[in-house]
Amino acid sequence: MQEKRDLVGRRLAAHRRVLAAVLAALGTGFALLALQPRPAGGTSILIAARDLPSGTVLRHEDLRTASLPLAAVPAGALRNQPTGRVLAGPMRRGEPLTDVRLISSGLLNGYGPGTVAVPVRIADAGAVRLLHRGDRVDVLAPAPSTDELTPATRPHRARLIAAAAPVVAIPRPQGEAAGALIVLAADRAQAAALAGAGPHLSLTITKPW
Known part of the structure; x- marks a missing residue:
């Protein structure tokens, strides 16, 4: 009877070691995943493809799309091409286009x-x-x-x-x-x-x- 108890004890101990090793590996994997940089959520907006002077009648080639993190997107940023609209002020290349930049x-x-x-x-x-x-x-x-x-x-x-x-x-x-x-x-x-x-x-x- 004692021998059976010892055998069961040894098996349980072996299982515990295997389970502990598995849990340790899982913990290490989760830690590595947590340390990896997460891709920032972004959105596509329109920016100036070149320096644009005041009064420019916008053409498709004057603007291009760019993806910015949501936190960096200015209020009123435009996502649809405003072809034919007129700039109320100058824009630098790469500057986001917002609603206040256009003559209403x-x-x-x-x-x-x-x-x-x-x-x-x-x-x-x-x-x-x-x-x-x-x-x-x-x-x-x-x-x-x-x-x-x-x-x-x-x-x-x-x-x-x-x-x-x-x-x-x-x-x-x-x-x-x-x-x-x-x-x-x-x-x-x-x-x-x-x-x-x-x-x-x-x-x-x-x-x-």
Whole structure:
């Protein structure tokens, strides 16, 4: 009887050693899993594919998608391509695109069909500070120079680019860009004239009172 008890005891002891070894191996495995870095949850958003100036009409190639950890995604980050929308301010390459970076399509509520929002950079930033949304302005540019006239004899004329155009937005200044940006509601002919005036012209405004 004693021999049977000793045999059972030895078997139990052997099983205990095997069970302890298994539990130790499992514990080591779980510890190693816990120490491994876990993949961070992320989401895809749109970022600038290159430096973009104020007033850029966005095209598909201006933006690309990037995955950011959820904690790093800024509020209002866009995930769908806003092709055709206009930037209210400049963006650096790699900067996430958010809703406040775009000129709102609601700016044109109440205007007739065919009206578009046109960003215009005005040379005199001080004049822009006199404006408010809803003001109507004339946009003027210097007349093309005549080669045969000297600066002293050349007449000082200006040509009218857009007349009585409503101001629909005055974006907050960004960086050290020259002049100041305003957004006008214009028909397509006025928009084409403003776009054709060239980025380096000195634009001035007259405000009807």
